Amino acid sequence: MSRQVFTLPDLGEGLTEAELVRWLVRVGDTIAVDAPVAEVETAKAIVEVPSPYAGVIAELHGAEGGTLDVGSPLITVDHLDSPAAAGYVAEERAGSGNVLIGYGTSEQPVTGRRRGRRVASGVTPTVAAGAATAPNPLATAPIAPVAAPTPPTRPVADAPAAPDRPGAERPRVASPLVRQLARREGVDLAALIGSGPTGLITRGDVQRAAVNPPATDPATATEPADTDTEPADTDTTTATATDRAEAPGTDRRTGLAVGERIPLRGVRKVIAQALSRSRAEIPEATTWVDVDATELIALRASLAVGEQRAPSLLAFLARFVVAGLRAYPELNARIDTEREEIVRLDGVNLGIATQTDRGLLVPAVLDADRLSVRALDTGIRRVTDAARAGTASSAELTRGSFTLNNYGVFGVDGSAAIINYPEVAILGLGRIIARPWVVGGEVVPRQIGQLSLVFDHRACDGGASGGFLRHVADAVEHPLAALVEG
Structure with a gap:
């Protein structure tokens, strides 16, 4: 042994x-x-x-x-x-x-x-295999975009000595991730003594240095370190407030006690990065329409025969969406910023924004344009259950081409969702409730919901986005005709 x-x-x-x-x-x-x-x-x-x-x-x-x-x-x-x-x-x-x-x-x-x-x-250099995806809540939540692609990494030669230290030895760093972390945290690698084999600088060394910077060498110090605090004030009131703001367990900005700190890591970190990238890069616009879903609800109820369960309303909406994307392919696309091209896609991988304990994810039903309403219902249930259980595959989490978001499950009527980067549009459905509606010149109670479409204005204009939204809305209001024709 x-x-x-x-x-x-x-x-x-x-x-x-x-x-x-x-x-x-x-x-x-x-x-x-x-x-x-x-x-x-x-x-x-x-x-x-x-x-x-x-x-x-x-x-x-x-x-x-x-x-x-x-x-x-x-x-x-x-x-x-x-x-x-x-x-x-x-x-x-x-x-x-x-x-x-x-x-x-x-x-x-x-x-x-x-x-x-x-x-x-202690870190394996790997190459990112395609775009990461990210997240967005659907079968139960408001949207959150997908993860941005992880940049490829490769071995990098040891960095040269810092230019302001002519006699310094080159820092021993093997991992490009350590260099990236050092740049982000503002840590001078030349000033560190590595804890790894033969003095190798590790990620832990950089993280410790970021929290407790090494003492400045008096011979090289040329100016005082920048701080974000005001000079000490002799006034007792000000000093007391400052002491309180700096106390352990106290939020520095507000002076309030810190209830909890939640690290941004794993899926939550990817979600945060994707949300930020979506907001920063996409010039988005929103359009919406109220729809009468009375006939759709009646059609769905008629399909519950014996032990056979009726497909969900989301499955019907998914079917109408893929039909709409065939008619308006501008919305089933992505922007290739490097080549300055709009890439329209042949086929639909329909992302379903899903609320999970790990954050908002967007697993996709692959080849959704080839599926019937019942097959879509099965696929949606399968991928959303897998996302909540943490067993969704990488392909399911990264290959969506358009996202469907059912924020109505939260009891809200509408939402201007964040596009699931790098897609160019997301369609949301609010709650469906009985409201007064004019039919044949008379006010009658009908089951009304709201559809909202957020789209990337680089990929399409108001004509295409409005046409797509109206196409889906008409299908919701006249579902039997839409299913027969599409």
């Missing part, structure tokens, strides 16, 4: 860290090869991590709720040598294994140099 340390596997698709949701084993437990030992949450999904070793758990590295970098220790096992375990390790050393379920490794060949950097830094 020998002791082995199992590190957090390569997550694939540019993912370099994961949140440890919960341990599935305890110290002293006996495990078999491929037994799940921990549940982790990445920016894409919640997955179980299997052990490549059989034996007894000697140590658990990390606390539940904490974040682990790829390549950092996960468990230590007093393991029993086995062919299965040996095969797993050999496969990882070859650069193809040790990947979390649901993800793939980079297709690039792993050279000896890259393997050396991996061992030294």
Whole structure:
């Protein structure tokens, strides 16, 4: 029996860290090869991590709720040598294994140099596999955009010495992610002493330096550090207010006690980045219309025969949407800013904005334009359930071409949603309730709801967006005719 340390596997698709949701084993437990030992949450999904070793758990590295970098220790096992375990390790050393379920490794060949950097830094360089997606709530929530693509990473040569320190040695940094973090946090790598092997600077070193900067060398200091505080005031009242604002557990800006701090990481971090990017890059416009859904509700009720459940109203709306996108392809597109092109798509992957415990996600029903109302109903239920359970696939979370948002489940009438980047439009449905409506010159009670369309004005104009919205609204008001014709 020998002791082995199992590190957090390569997550694939540019993912370099994961949140440890919960341990599935305890110290002293006996495990078999491929037994799940921990549940982790990445920016894409919640997955179980299997052990490549059989034996007894000697140590658990990390606390539940904490974040682990790829390549950092996960468990230590007093393991029993086995062919299965040996095969797993050999496969990882070859650069193809040790990947979390649901993800793939980079297709690039792993050279000896890259393997050396991996061992030294504890972070596996990977290449992002396509655009990430993001999130948006639908089957139950207001919209949130998809995740922006993760930029590809590659080994970067050690940075030269800082220009203002002619005699300084070059900082030992293997991971480009560490360099990026240092730039973002304003940390001078040349001033750090790495805690990694042979003095390698790690992400933890940069994070610690960002919180507790090293003391400034008097010989190099030329001006006082900038601060966002006013000079000390001798007035007692001002001093008391300042002390209160700086007290532990107190919000500096308002002086109020801090009730809770929620880290932006994993899916929530991706959602925040996608929302910001959508608002920053897309010149959006909103149009809306009230619709009479009385006939649609009656048609749906008539389809509940025996034990056969009637499709959801959302499934009918999805069918009308894909028909509308065939007529107005301007809305089933994306903007390629690098090539300065509008890319119109052939086929529809219909995203369904879904509220989950992990935030607002937008799993997509792939090839929705090929499905019937009942098939759409099945597909919507499947992908939204998977999103809430954290088991939706990467393809389902990143490949949507148009998003449908059912914010009516929250009891609201309308919403100007945020476009699910990099798509160019999102359609929302508010609550459907009985309201007075004029039919044949008489005021009668009807089931009325509101449809709202938010669109990217770069991809289409008011004519196309208004035509699409009217197309869907007419189908809602005359569903039988729409289904027969489309």
